[in-house]
Amino acid sequence: MxxxxxxxxxxxxxxxxxxxxxxxxxxxxxxxxxxxxxxxxxxxxxxxxxxxxxxxxxxxxxxxxxxxxxxxxxxxxxxxxxxxxxxxxxxxxxxxxxxxxxxxxxxxxxxxxxxxxxxxxxxxxxxxxxxxxxxxxxxxxxxxxxxxxxxxxxxxxxxxxxxxxxxxxxxxxxxxxxxxxxxxxxxxxxxxxxxxxxxxxxxxxxxxxxxxxxxxxxxxxxxxxxxxxxxxxxxxxxxxxxxQQAALFAVECNQRGICKIMNQAVSIIDIYIGNECIISDYGLNTVIAWNINGKTEYALEGFDSETGSALQWLEEGISIISDSLESEIIAKEVEDTGGVYFVPALTGISVPYHDCMTRGTIFGINRGTTRAHLVRATLEGIVYRLKDILDVVEKDTWIKIDEIRVVGTDSKNDLLAQMMADILNAQVDRPYLVEADSFSAAQLAGLAAGIWTFEDFKGALKIEKSFFPELSEEVRLARYAGWCEAINRTLGWNENLFQKETTES
CATH class of the missing domain: 3.30.420.40 (ATPase, nucleotide binding domain)
Incomplete structure (x- = not known):
């Protein structure tokens, strides 16, 4: 059987x-x-x-x-x-x-x-x-x-x-x-x-x-x-x-210089740090990656809870895309954002700002702005948030991240993956198994049932496609500087409204 x-x-x-x-x-x-x-x-x-x-x-x-x-x-x-x-x-x-x-x-x-x-x-x-x-x-x-x-x-x-x-x-x-x-x-x-x-x-x-x-x-x-x-x-x-820990396990991020980024309802960066519990001084979270056979191993993590929700908002909130993958098709209608920046902080912003009062904001709209510019700016906003977090990961660990493995439903978006390679200045690998959390849960259930051993997992990960940086350093830095200006204008935006709502409730 x-x-x-x-x-x-x-x-x-x-x-x-x-x-x-x-x-x-x-x-x-x-x-x-x-x-x-x-x-x-x-x-x-x-x-x-x-x-x-x-x-x-x-x-x-x-x-x-x-x-x-x-x-x-x-x-x-x-x-x-x-x-x-x-x-x-x-x-x-x-x-x-x-x-x-x-x-x-x-x-x-x-x-x-x-x-x-x-x-x-x-x-x-x-x-x-x-x-x-x-x-x-x-x-x-x-x-x-x-x-x-x-x-x-x-x-x-x-x-x-x-x-x-x-x-x-x-x-x-x-x-x-x-x-x-x-x-x-x-x-x-x-x-x-x-x-x-x-x-x-x-x-x-x-x-x-x-x-x-x-x-x-x-x-x-x-x-x-x-x-x-x-x-x-x-x-x-x-x-x-x-x-998130499941995805880290599945894509075999168990050595220095390689990290996992999940893009779907949320964007989360995890870097495996082994059996030493390191507490971050830069706003990252320390998590238990997993405990298997009584052995505890750890990871450092930075996340943004709204990047995937931004694409969901484009779909369900203002109905300019039919699903998250259509964002690639529409965004490719233009070569750039036309100077538009979208800060996808629909319910706040995390590392390194940690400001629950920030709200989603769009800067740089002009008479020539189209839905394609807005969609492209949303994708870029996701990547800029990843850079915010990855910069902190590198400060905390002193590890330069040269290779990134992406998982999650939005990782199927080639344009998003290329933007990540360009802005993060790293090789971006997309495994065939983009929904890695499920795969890892299956692996661990199989271990418990005696179907598989750890040896059976070696070589199980296959890379479907790799993306490499194409932007010059000058352009990369200029675009990120614009993003930092947008973030600084957004912080604390909803402070007064929150105080009013909590007082009334």
Whole structure:
């Protein structure tokens, strides 16, 4: 009987299911978008039940499309958007409020308060992240202080807390496993990296008890089994790895001078640093890359949460592209942006500015500006943000990044990849497997099931296309100088509006 691995990828706005055979080939996949709730300009929420139900749907569709039975799937892997979290009733199995996503900035005032106190630096050095709205612990603090039923359920011992991976595993196993992987735990703003335990002292200052937190376990191993009633047969869950760390693993970025950049709903740069936990002094995050067989390895990371959302806004907000890949076709209608700069900070800007009050802005519009100029400026804005972050990575590590491996849905855009090579002045390689997070989750699930060993992964990565710098240094520097001017004019743009909204709420 043939053996297959199935993976659930719970992204920022899409749920995917992918089925792999023993030769790492994708034999079927399915996906569905889920609802983005934005009750205010600084809130972004998800319906966790919708995410769970659509996860089941896409898995069933992928199994049907593959023409196989559940008995042939010997392991299930999970990879997920990080930091998005929720609280649920452990008796009814229902969420007590919508999930607060990593793009949400409602806890900005609380973050400022902490960062201005001794706890700001203490927390950063212990957990590897500057205290920010992406902290799941800050979202939990908000739940406790603003949703009475959540506070009541926690005090009564009737509630559980977790990120989306924890939620899916708990639901799939019928509540038998309340766990989170090391890679995901390190992104929650709750976990001491060097001690590898929940930061109880910090959480107590937020009025949080770790009783509702999941158990931290290896990224590859035993996560329980999916209830037989869901797919018609029990399926072992063999992996749970955060999406960015998963992509880093899959594209074999395990040596100095090579980094991974994911471009889709978010742009994230990760550079593997091995088994030494280095805390950045330049605003980067330190994460646990993965823990396999009890061995913890680390990565430094910089991210921009709005670059992919900018393309989504072009599609859904102002309807000038039909999908993200059409941006390449339209942008090629012009040779340059015509002097237009688009700062894609729709809900704030991260490294190295860390300003939640920045908002998306467009500079340089004139009578000759067309939609092609705006689309091209959006793509360039994504790349300029990558350069902002990559410059910090190089300062922090003293490593010149000469080779970049790009993954994510927007990596299929040749023009974007060439812009990256030009502005970042590096070779850009696009593997055949651009959705690398799913592939890694499959690899780790296969390891747990005994299908594969690490030796089987050697040579699995194939490069589809490479891009090389074509711009002169003079042009590169001049264009980036214009970008820096645009950024400086944008910082703090939404400060007064945010204060007014939070006061009224």
């Amino acid at each position: 043939k053996k297959y691995i199935m993976v659930i990828s719970a992204g920022a706005n899409v749920i995917k299911a992918t089925i792999y055979d023993e030769q790492f080939n994708i034999i079927s996949k399915d996906s569905e978008k889920f609802t983005q709730y934005t009750p205010s300009s600084y809130r972004v929420e998800h319906d966790a039940m919708e995410i769970y139900e659509k996860s089941i749907d896409v898995c069933k569709h992928a199994i049907a499309a593959a023409g196989i039975g559940a008995k042939e799937i010997i392991s299930l892997g999970i990879t997920n958007q990080r930091s998005t979290c929720l609280v649920w009733d452990k008796t009814t199995g229902l969420p007590l409020e919508r999930a607060i996503t990593w793009q949400d900035s409602r806890t900005n005032s609380k973050c400022r308060e902490i960062n201005e106190s001794p706890w700001g630096e203490k927390a950063r050095k212990a957990m590897g992240w500057k205290v920010s709205p992406a902290y799941s612990s800050l979202s939990l603090n908000w739940y406790i202080n603003n949703v009475p039923i959540i506070k009541e359920k926690i005090e009564a011992g009737d509630a559980l807390f977790g990120t989306i991976d924890t939620w899916l595993i708990w639901k799939l196993t019928g509540g038998k496993k309340h766990v989170v992987s090391y890679s995901n735990a390190s992104s929650m703003g709750s976990f001491q990296l060097r001690k590898e335990e929940w930061y109880t002292e910090f959480l107590q200052t937020l009025g949080i008890t770790t009783d509702i937190y999941p158990q931290v376990v290896n990224d590859s191993g035993d996560f329980g089994v999916v209830l037989a009633e869901i797919f018609g047969r029990e399926i072992a869950i063999g992996s749970d790895i955060a999406d």
